[in-house]
Amino acid sequence: MDLLRNVPFVCVLLPLITGIACAVLPRRGSKFLCFVTVLVLTGANAYSIFRFVSGAEPFTYPMGHFPGPWGNELRSGPLESTMALCLSLTAFLSLWAGSGKAGVHIPRGKQGLYYSVVCLAAASVNALVYTNDIFTGYVFIEISTIAAGALILSRQDGHCLAGCARYLVMNLVGSGLCLMGIAMLYGQTGHLNIDSLRRSLSSPPQPLPISLRTVIVLLTVGLGIKSGLFPFHSWIPDAYSYSTPASGALLSSFISKGYIFLLVKIVVRVFGLETIRASGVCPVVFAFGAAGIIMGSVSATRQSDIRRMVAFSSVAQIGYIYMGIGMCTRDSIIAALFHVAVHSFAKSMLFSSAASLIASSGDRAQMDSLAGSGRRNLPAGIAFTVGAMSLTGVPLLGGFLSKIYLSQAAIAIDTFHAVAVLLTLALSTFLQTVYFLHAVVNIYRPKEKSVHSEKQGILSGAALCAMALINILLGTASVPLYRALLSGFLQF
Amino acid sequence: MASFFRGHLYEAAAMILFAVGLTTLLLHRNMIKKIIGMNIMDTSVYLFLASMGYIRGRSAPILEDGVVSAEHYVNPIPAGLVLTGIVVSVSVTALLLALTVRLYKRYHTLDIDQIVLLARKGDG
Incomplete structure (x- = not known):
């Protein structure tokens, strides 16, 4: 079994498992486990880039032995692994630099849960980067929203409560629009797998039907709101500023980038640049x-x-x-x-x-x-x-x-x-x-x-x-x- | 126009509900009403998916009386999507409700604008 083919799967599953372990381990143990997890993710992604540079081909990884379009798939290539490496490395460094303050800001009994949520965020961002199924993308959008909400709330302070409320409201508007976009896309093409979607959208009728334009607008606006695109940015300062520094760094440089990469994936792989340009x-x-x-x-x-x-x-x-x-x-x-x-x-x-x-x-x-x-x-x-x-x-x-x-x-x-x-x-x-x-x-x-x-x-x-x-x-x-x-x- | 709506009654209803939910989530100041709005919005998408997945005269995709032809059954995927979506929206609702309880205990109000003002004044 080739190690490279398992990297995407490990990057999604490992943090989910260690996240559960972090919740029950004692304080120091959970912190150590979370650091090791993020470090392993960084190493695994670095390994896959190394393999791609030395000539490996991009591949899809069927989950549960059913290939697409029936089963769920992950896809890895140089772009995905480069992005995942950059994001995992940032997450590791943010955690490292912010761990001292996190020990002060977060109540002692809750620190295991904090690191558990960090693992959840790592799993969801890696899934957003690697997924080859647009509905899986939606599920992990929501999981990272929940993780982000918990990251903001980790500091028990009025600013964080209010910031988190505003963050969640705006983000749920964004995910609702994404969900509607995905449902409409599924209605028009009958596919959720990105490769199948790409095939069925490869030569759309000209001029582009309004239904397809609507889908593109819904997905762009939804993911735009979630990553803080102007004019939907009003929640950013309250959410990023007042929580513990590791949370602020993770939210701005890790979680929001997962949404952006998913948008790029939708723009490039699902619709293709030509169709997006024609959509206006x-x-x-x-x-x-x-x-x-x-x-x-x-x-x-x-x-x-x-x-x-x-x-x-x-x-x-x-x-x-x-x-x-x-x-x-x-x-x-x-x-x-x-x-x-x-x-x-x-x-x-x-x-x-x-x-x-x-x-x-x-x-x-x-x-x-x-x-x-x-x-x-x-x-x-x-x-x-x-x-x-x-x-x-x-x-x-x-x-x-x-x-x-x-x-x-x-x-x-x-x-x-x-x-x-x-x-x-x-x-x-x-x-x-x-x-x-x-x-x-x-x-x-x-x-x-x-x-x-x-x-x-x-x-x-x-x-x-x-x-x-x-x-x-x-x-x-x-x-x-x-x-x-x-x-x-x-x-x- | 009228015949279009008769043919796509559920889809049209889903869109109207989506708009109602989205506006409530975005514009209402009361946290509880925002949460209700979010649930209406999510449910409207499930209605949309379910109405797309249903084909008149076909039955649920469970093998019955040895009929194996796909023509007799509806596509199970939309129903699967609805189930997944319900799980997701339940967990988000739980998080929001927990947050609302916290906010109410601290500020004794559910009005988000007032909460933001109080937070700026209080702990600044």
Whole structure:
């Protein structure tokens, strides 16, 4: 039995089993088991990329020995395993960096349950990445919504309760729209398996029937709401900011990216780029993406709480990804996926380092009270600066490359897209410089009076340094990543 | 138009219920009514799926009297989807209800707008 063929199945099943074990194990045991699980997922995905690079073909894995369209299937190829590796690695680093604070924020008796929910989230995101069945996709969308709700609620605090309520309401609207879209798609094609759907939708009647357009709109809007696309972003800051830092990092850089990858899968594999372009959703998604970049950045400049600033910057970064999807060409979608990886690594680092900076400033999150925290807590200061520089688009860091890829993709389409993307990028880079520079200058400003500084563990410092290193590598040595995305897209 | 609705009565009803549920979930301020809205929305999709899966004159796909021809039975998949969907919506409803109990214990109101305001004022 080839080990490679079992990787997708293991990535979904293993966290589900260890998640149950985490719920009953003692505190330390569950934390250890959860870390090991996420590390095994990272290793397994790295192994499958290694095999794909050395010549293995993409494959489908029948669950329960029935091949599609009768049985449920998982599919793996270079694109899926690259995405799953990036996301699992982010999840591992976010957990590592946030584990100290998680021990403080979460009541002692409930920590096993917290790690159980993290495992559930890991299983659902891996399932979203690997599934070859659109209804399984829906089920895991809901499972990750439940996991995300529990991650926010892990901190027993009024902000988290209210944030979770808003998060769940908006997300359930999104999943309801997705479910209706999937039901209508099933009604029109009679298939749920993505390969069969692709065959039956390979040459749709022209002009595209309204029923098919409706399905595309429902699925795009549903998944757009769930990943926080402008103008459905109002729940983001409350949900991401106030929970324990590991939860914020996981929500913004792990769970929301699962939805985005599912959308890319639906756009590319189910309908195909031609049909999506004919449906007329592309300009709308493109416009919402661009508007999200500007509005998210403008809102971020107005925040005085550093966590809310980082959360609003997520709105802008999600805008970049949707702008790439909205251009709907091969290069633009690869640029969007590259930005998914860049944003995952940078945003999890920003959330974790912001939490460390807050902890070394007497648990106050206002910009003014963070003065000097970058000196008191060296690794967090460096990590925050690197993350801010990467997302602003400073050369030699990942964010710069994704902006380059996006502009190249836009220039290749036509003048309108080129002008629109370049203008949006220019304006957003300006705005991002304004708010990130404000924050970075603030954390290195000399302090006026002594503050109570919480001692930071060496472990979380090491995690932040590892994240900073990965972000620098993304900017300087990311050609293999881009190649893996390209070859994966061609075989997708 | 009238004949279209007569032919697709259940689908049309499902769409209307979906719209009712979605609006309630999105626009109502009371948490309990939001949860009811979500359930109406999900149930409307089940009605939609079930009405697509039913073919007049055919029976449930359980082998009876040795009739093996597929022409005698309806497709079991929509029913399977409905069952899966029910399980999912029950678990989400449970989570939301638990959250609502917590919110009510803390803020003594079910109005989401007031809860958000109180949360901003209270623990800020």
